[in-house]
Amino acid sequence: MRSRIYTIISGHFKSWYRSKSNIFWTIAFPLLLIVLFGAIFGNGSTKFDLYVQNQDLVANAPTSLSQGYVNNLTSTGAFSIHVVAAEQTDPITYIKNDAQLHNRGQRLLVIPLGFQTTLNTTHQAKIQLYMDQSDQASASLAGIVNAATVSYAARLSPTADNVSVQQVGIVTRNIRYIDFFIPGVIGMTLLTTGVFGAVNTNGRYRELKIIKKLATTPLSKIEWILGMVGYQMILATISLVVILFFGYAIFGVTATIDLYTVGLVVAAALLFPGIGMVLANFVKEAESADAAANAITFPMMFLAGTFWPRETLPDIMKIIANFMPLTYVNDGLRDALIYAEPAQALTNTIIALGLAAFFIVLGSVLMNWKEE
């Protein structure tokens, strides 16, 4: 049995590395994506990024004093100001995700509701500046914000220091976009190699009568599936190692490979071929199965947090993303490889393994080994 499974794995593997297009899609394409996205989103601004949420609105328009304060900040020329909508109820989480996506500093300045009223009545107002105080750049930025605030307050009333900046520490992961992106590319590669690999071997091999031929030998369906999964695990490991090495060499991305990573690779090597087998069963013709695989993988790639954080998606898309298996693989890989958050990595690994068990069993049951 072992020899038969080894033969299946070795056959798939030889077919894989002898195909230039396979090498391209499995190795070169993900690396190309990393370079492209790294280049597009990796250029930092010479100005300080500053998210500003102006909560001091009247009839949905900023009050004149709060707007004056923002204008004053802008006029310093030191900031790239990114406006956060006043109705954003969790601005800190929002800016963490958005800053990560756009490779910006995670700093938020909040002008509270009643800023103008308080200033007019008590001549005292506070503005909160949320930032990671251990971040050197944030410290410089805080100095400029303070100076700008003093100058604004002086213009309002030359004798009184009536506007103060209250610094609030936040813990940032100091994650760049590329750190976020690399686990996503790994997830995407596992998805495409798994789904398309299974569609190819179970659709095309059926058309070529290879599966029919194998079914007339002592090889069992379970051995065939184990062989396919073993091959997927080898490919997944190669993808993981090559992408992480590349990420480290070019962008200095440091990742930690732990047991969760191993669990997620095993889950992916079962889950995505399982989905492919289910597809190949419902869409018998190899070409149509390929189209069906595209129809499944592309939305999953874009919605499951491969290229940008899911939190930036519209609400309905966030709900849909929760039903996408890739979501848990991507999140788990990020938690394990980059964020070093074992509790979340464990949850995602368990969900991914559960989905993997479901799909590989469903795919195996549905797969016709004999003809009927």
Next chain:
Amino acid sequence: MTNGQPTPFPGQSDKIVQVDNLSKKYGENVAVNGISFSLTKGEVFAFLGPNGAGKTTTVEILECLRNPTGGQANVLGYDVSKRSDQAEIRKRIGVLPQDFNAIDRLTVRENINYFGAMFKRQLDADKLIELVDLKDKRDEQFKSLSGGLKQRVGLAVSLVNDPDVVFLDEPTTGLDPRARRDVWGVVERLKSQGKTVFLTTHYMDEAEYLADIVSIIDHGQIIASGTPDQLIDAHGGKKTLIIRDAGQEGLKQLPPGLPKAELRNAGDIAVPLNNGELTSILMSLGTTPLHDKEIEVRRPTLDDVFLNLTGRRVSEEGN
């Protein structure tokens, strides 16, 4: 079955395949309708019929790929319907499925070893490569081979476990005449080695050339069985004397007493021959202007047998 040994049919220990009243239905559609036949050790057996006649369904039941709806089929003494017997059958049969392709990016040798690894008993790949005459191509990838060479790889793959019986499903369909002859050569070599071969085909000439026994199947039923000679003698009709390029004029020049002579497409005259008539007809032709025409005696073929039995011919495509 006891101790994993096949139980021979009583008094028929050399029967490799025994089929009795076998049926297969797909819903209301009856693909195989109560057929019976047997295959003896060392025989080349041809299952002959047009597309859709039930050939592949039958052979796939014998290969344990499909379950029969009714009747009994045994291969090497094992029942194809029993799961425990199927495992034994799979170890000991060789199969070339219709339209089989090996793995594109593996070489000829790698493909033979790949399929060989599925069995405990595995023949040496190089010997099989020699048998199918592919020595020069052994390290070429399957995808780069021509159709005929690919089919020879398929034949080698079907023999990799040194099977007791080889099932070849339409092994020459779609091949050019030369490639077909090459495949026939391999089957002849198998025959000379004493292999038992079960062949399905819609090519009448193939069955006639290769088979010891032919069963003709049409609409799921066997309509005739026997050696090619027996079938031709019984159902082929008379021999025909052909006078080449004689034309309409030649028809008028025929000696009297040949009322059934007819003109065929290419201008040939065909004269049906009764037993013992040949000499007298030739002598009478010698006195006519046709004496210098090319003359040939054509024996009926399995094509004629099929025509006489079903009222239609099978096209090159098998329809």
